[in-house]
Amino acid sequence: MTTEVDQASQDNKDVRRLDRxxxxxxxxxxxxxxxxxxxxxxxxxxxxNDLSTLPNFPAEIRAPAGTLPGVSSFQVHFADHDILxxxxxxxxxxxxxxxALKANVPDVPRGAEIIVNTDEFTSRALTKVGYAGNPLxxxxxxxxxxxxxxLTTLTVEALKGFDLxxxxxxxxxxxxxxxxxxxxxxxxxxxxxxxxxxxxxKRPEIAEANITAFRAGWNFGxxxxxxxxxxxxxxxxxxxxxxxxxxxxxxxxxxxxxxAASRCADLPLYLGSYPITPASDVLxxxxxxxxxxxxxxxxxxxxxxxxxxxxxAFGGALGVTTTSGPGVALKSETIGLAVSLExxxxxxxxxxxxxxxGLPTKTEQADLLQAMYGRNGEAPVPIVAPSTPAECFTAALxxxxxxxxxxxxxxxxxxxxxxxxxxxxRIPDADELPxxxxxxxxxxxxTLDDGTEVFWPYKRDSATLARPWAVPGTPGLEHxxxxxxxxxxxxxxxxxxxxxxxMVRTRQAKTDGIAVPDVVVDDPSGAPGEGAKVxxxxxxxxxxxxxxxxxxxxxxxxxIAQTHVRSLNPFPANxxxxxxxxxxxxxxxxxxxxxxxxxxxxxxxxxxxxxxVTGLPFKAEQLASAFKEALDDVH
Amino acid sequence: MSTEAPVSPRTALxxxxxxxxxxxxxxxxxxxxxxxxxxxxxxxxxxxxxGFMPELGLAKENIVFVSGIGCSSRFPYYMNTYxxxxxxxxxxxxxxxxxxxxxxxxxxxxxxDGDALSIGGNHLIHALRRNVNLKILLFNNRIYGxxxxxxxxxxxxxxxxxxxxxxxxxTPFNPLSxxxxxxxxxxxxxxxxxxxxxxxxxxxxxxxxxSALVEIYQNCxxxxxxxxxxxxxxxxxxxxxxxxxxxxxIRFGAPAEDGLGGKxxxxxxxxxxxxxxxxxAEGTEGVLVHDAHAPxxxxxxxxxxxxxxxxxxxxxxGVLRNVPRPAYDDLMADQLEQAVEQRGxxxxxxxxxxxxxxxxxx
Numbered sequence: 001m002t003t004e005v006d007q008a009s010q011d012n013k014d015v016r017r018l019d020r021x022x023x024x025x026x027x028x029x030x031x032x033x034x035x036x037x038x039x040x041x042x043x044x045x046x047x048x049n050d051l052s053t054l055p056n057f058p059a060e061i062r063a064p065a066g067t068l069p070g071v072s073s074f075q076v077h078f079a080d081h082d083i084l085x086x087x088x089x090x091x092x093x094x095x096x097x098x099x100a101l102k103a104n105v106p107d108v109p110r111g112a113e114i115i116v117n118t119d120e121f122t123s124r125a126l127t128k129v130g131y132a133g134n135p136l137x138x139x140x141x142x143x144x145x146x147x148x149x150x151l152t153t154l155t156v157e158a159l160k161g162f163d164l165x166x167x168x169x170x171x172x173x174x175x176x177x178x179x180x181x182x183x184x185x186x187x188x189x190x191x192x193x194x195x196x197x198x199x200x201x202k203r204p205e206i207a208e209a210n211i212t213a214f215r216a217g218w219n220f221g222x223x224x225x226x227x228x229x230x231x232x233x234x235x236x237x238x239x240x241x242x243x244x245x246x247x248x249x250x251x252x253x254x255x256x257x258x259x260a261a262s263r264c265a266d267l268p269l270y271l272g273s274y275p276i277t278p279a280s281d282v283l284x285x286x287x288x289x290x291x292x293x294x295x296x297x298x299x300x301x302x303x304x305x306x307x308x309x310x311x312x313a314f315g316g317a318l319g320v321t322t323t324s325g326p327g328v329a330l331k332s333e334t335i336g337l338a339v340s341l342e343x344x345x346x347x348x349x350x351x352x353x354x355x356x357x358g359l360p361t362k363t364e365q366a367d368l369l370q371a372m373y374g375r376n377g378e379a380p381v382p383i384v385a386p387s388t389p390a391e392c393f394t395a396a397l398x399x400x401x402x403x404x405x406x407x408x409x410x411x412x413x414x415x416x417x418x419x420x421x422x423x424x425x426r427i428p429d430a431d432e433l434p435x436x437x438x439x440x441x442x443x444x445x446x447t448l449d450d451g452t453e454v455f456w457p458y459k460r461d462s463a464t465l466a467r468p469w470a471v472p473g474t475p476g477l478e479h480x481x482x483x484x485x486x487x488x489x490x491x492x493x494x495x496x497x498x499x500x501x502x503m504v505r506t507r508q509a510k511t512d513g514i515a516v517p518d519v520v521v522d523d524p525s526g527a528p529g530e531g532a533k534v535x536x537x538x539x540x541x542x543x544x545x546x547x548x549x550x551x552x553x554x555x556x557x558x559x560i561a562q563t564h565v566r567s568l569n570p571f572p573a574n575x576x577x578x579x580x581x582x583x584x585x586x587x588x589x590x591x592x593x594x595x596x597x598x599x600x601x602x603x604x605x606x607x608x609x610x611x612x613v614t615g616l617p618f619k620a621e622q623l624a625s626a627f628k629e630a631l632d633d634v635h
Numbered sequence: 636m637s638t639e640a641p642v643s644p645r646t647a648l649x650x651x652x653x654x655x656x657x658x659x660x661x662x663x664x665x666x667x668x669x670x671x672x673x674x675x676x677x678x679x680x681x682x683x684x685x686g687f688m689p690e691l692g693l694a695k696e697n698i699v700f701v702s703g704i705g706c707s708s709r710f711p712y713y714m715n716t717y718x719x720x721x722x723x724x725x726x727x728x729x730x731x732x733x734x735x736x737x738x739x740x741x742x743x744x745x746x747x748d749g750d751a752l753s754i755g756g757n758h759l760i761h762a763l764r765r766n767v768n769l770k771i772l773l774f775n776n777r778i779y780g781x782x783x784x785x786x787x788x789x790x791x792x793x794x795x796x797x798x799x800x801x802x803x804x805x806t807p808f809n810p811l812s813x814x815x816x817x818x819x820x821x822x823x824x825x826x827x828x829x830x831x832x833x834x835x836x837x838x839x840x841x842x843x844x845x846s847a848l849v850e851i852y853q854n855c856x857x858x859x860x861x862x863x864x865x866x867x868x869x870x871x872x873x874x875x876x877x878x879x880x881x882x883x884x885i886r887f888g889a890p891a892e893d894g895l896g897g898k899x900x901x902x903x904x905x906x907x908x909x910x911x912x913x914x915x916a917e918g919t920e921g922v923l924v925h926d927a928h929a930p931x932x933x934x935x936x937x938x939x940x941x942x943x944x945x946x947x948x949x950x951x952x953g954v955l956r957n958v959p960r961p962a963y964d965d966l967m968a969d970q971l972e973q974a975v976e977q978r979g980x981x982x983x984x985x986x987x988x989x990x991x992x993x994x995x996x997x
Binding site: 241289292337 | 665697711712716719722728729730731734735736739740761967971977978979980986988989991994995996
């Protein structure tokens with residue numbers, strides 16, 4: 001809410017135009033804040049704003065009501081231009097109870113608007129979260145523009161025509177709040193009404209109650225004098241290339257990418273998975289699309305999930321397993337088997353805070369070294385890392401391409417922030433999608449000295465080093481594969497020292513030889529070595545805050561180069577040269593410097609880490625000051 | 636690849652293509668040298684399986700053997716079919732993926748007492764409860780062979796081994812009781828040295844659509860030699876082995892006047908449990924007639940408990956349970972067909988477009 005571009009008058013109320021707004025909805029985990037945020041986001045997307053979201057919720061399904069650990073929030077940033085992050089600090093905080101206020105107010109800058117549900121500010125509720133007095137009365141919120149709204153009472157009043165208890169009616173207060181915010185920001189409402197009718201199709205009276213509360217919230221904004229101003233944020237028409245857009249979260253984009261990959265490869269998709277936060281939504285989504293020939297198998301454990309996917313891959317399917325860090329730990333042995341069997345397999349790791357159970361609902365990038373090295377023996381696995389929610393779609397296609405072309409397991413490293421965050425996505429045309437079709441082996445591929453034609457399951461393609469994929473049901477190609485070291489070519493068990501050395505080096509060479517695009521450096525001040533002296537490099541979901549911070553530096557006149565690595569194994573071929581072209585390389589990561597460790601080891605470049613492991617994404621402001629320090633350092 | 640028939644017949648092998656010519660045991664022998672210890676019971680099972688496979692008349696490229704880790708798990712290397720020697724305990728999970736992805740395959744799991752019941756116990760029970768179309772051959776030698784002689788989850792209590800010099804403390808699993816408790820639709824036991832019986836059980840297992848668990852008592856002549864001697868020695872076997880045949884009275888032991896076994900299994904009215912009676916003294920009335928197709932697994936479970944874990948006396952062999960239940964693979968395939976019927980074949984462009992979209996004009 002930085003720029004007031006315009007001031008218009010509509011009836012008796014001012015309408016101001018803003019270029020961007022950050023709203024945070026916060027309440028109890030039972031208050032429906034995620035749903036409220038989702039709906040506001042959908043309304044915003046259909047208006048054509050650029051947007052970015054950050055859901056933030058506790059691991060407990062219903063933590064004790066009214067407590068700080070039970071607070072759930074959803075932040076949405078929307079703008080008339082392209083934006084990169086959910087925003088550092090909210091312009092508007094909606095606090096449904098004292099806990100939500102207390103947990104979130106430290107993030108809210110003075111001058112921002114705070115809408116509180118006064119009904120929940122009872123002395124008992126205040127005491128529960130450690131407020132000595134009532135912050136609505138003791139002056140501690142001076143400097144904020146506080147709107148005191150009895151949301152529960154107003155909602156109950158609006159629903160008195162319905163056959164609902166006070167408690168039941170009060171549950172619709174989130175829709176009242178959504179209505180109010182929708183009025184404040186001129187959001188379209190049809191989508192939410194349609195959504196509510198569909199969601200409560202079996203209980204039309206509940207649907208109508210929610211719609212009534214939603215409309216009452218809208219009307220409240222329009223009539224009450226407390227809200228004197230409403231705001232519009234115009235569509236971000238110029239920020240996007242031409243096309244048809246929708247809002248999409250990382251997990252949804254990933255699920256669609258997997259279905260698209262299956263179509264592009266003309267192979268049935270087989271997901272073997274065990275529920276785990278924050279990956280379960282991919283299982284849920286794929287389970288809804290059986291009419292695409294998608295088989296989803298909810299296994300008895302993480303190991304069976306990947307086992308079934310690998311078994312299906314042996315049978316000629318596009319095998320996928322989805323999980324998070326703890327699940328990867330359990331799957332490690334099977335990943336090693338897949339490396340040895342040289343079968344295509346996708347391992348999707350939606351990273352969360354670790355170690356152990358860690359922070360199930362929070363984000364982190366600390367599984368990189370696990371993906372890179374977390375297996376017994378020399379077991380190289382390619383790693384692909386999307387950088388935005390929408391990019392999860394193309395990352396899935398890319399991971400499938402690598403797996404199918406090189407007959408190898410592939411890691412796709414997403415994280416909780418990408419998974420649950422959302423942004424506009426230009427819907428690709430089906431004919432833009434890559435051709436991923438593969439050729440199964442159909443006959444003999446080797447001639448013995450005596451002239452006999454035979455099939456050798458480990459005879460490799462000379463360009464890719466991939467072995468043939470001979471699926472059961474193919475006559476004459478009966479063969480046995482396994483986790484014991486095999487003789488290259490024949491695939492027979494071999495304990496021969498020289499063969500093992502050869503096989504270990506061959507599997508490594510196969511991974512090293514995977515074709516991945518070069519990294520692209522963005523530096524308006526010149527090519528590597530000629531422009532900026534400082535390079536900021538990132539991977540995964542830090543792309544948004546890094547890019548936002550880089551823009552701030554440049555707006556202030558600083559020269560800084562930026563690049564983002566999407567293939568973490570193998571690294572892009574030009575990466576070493578790029579790193580060496582700068583006086584200083586800084587690398588923000590949501591871990592203690594894992595990619596920096598890999599880069600230092602491989603390229604002997606003094607990469608400087610900027611690390612954070614709070615379970616939350618970096619803030620652009622924080623990165624901008626770290627980059628500024630780096631710039632000051634080299635000058 | 637997958638050439639699924641349009642209909643979903645429920646007979647065991649109806650979706651698996653048949654061989655276009657007569658097969659012999661030799662067709663199922665791979666070119667790999669068999670490397671079990673000389674005298675191992677595994678040789679007998681391998682020969683029986685290779686000898687039995689031609690009977691099925693299936694295209695051998697549509698047969699897959701999947702194994703875990705252990706001596707028995709080398710089995711796939713010796714079968715000239717498709718095969719995977721996987722990792723310890725995981726064969727049922729891997730085979731589940733293969734069987735559910737490809738209903739045109741006949742998928743066999745070869746496992747041992749350590750592989751299936753210790754490290755892989757979880758996968759075994761879940762494959763059985765789901766009723767995935769797998770034939771699971773559990774080679775039970777009551778010892779860890781490949782790691783050189785530690786006690787296994789089926790070893791008798793107090794077993795002295797390298798890892799239990801003062802005797803093992805664990806109560807063993809009874810694999811049949813476990814399988815029945817895990818909702819298995821087909822449960823059988825046989826013995827490595829009784830080729831005829833082994834083949835008969837395999838035949839029945841192969842005909843069963845769904846999971847079939849076949850426990851095969853298998854002698855490890857290096858680390859647990861003679862473990863099943865009571866069942867193999869002609870003299871002792873008469874008293875020790877209860878041969879179950881569907882529809883036949885459950886009799887064993889030295890013959891009575893009617894030529895059937897002198898002992899019979901009856902239900903004890905006082906406890907509801909099973910007990911063994913002397914037919915000559917107590918008559919044949921009340922002797923149970925074996926019903927492998929009984930919907931309730933109760934009697935099968937009671938039969939599985941008859942054997943003494945130490946002496947193995949009164950060990951039932953044969954098919955304890957064989958009941959029809961929809962196979963997981965078929966149910967999964969049905970849902971896919973149903974989804975297409977209800978919503979049409981998936982339209983990728985429509986999926987990607989979703990509901991709420993907006994257009995940016997360039």
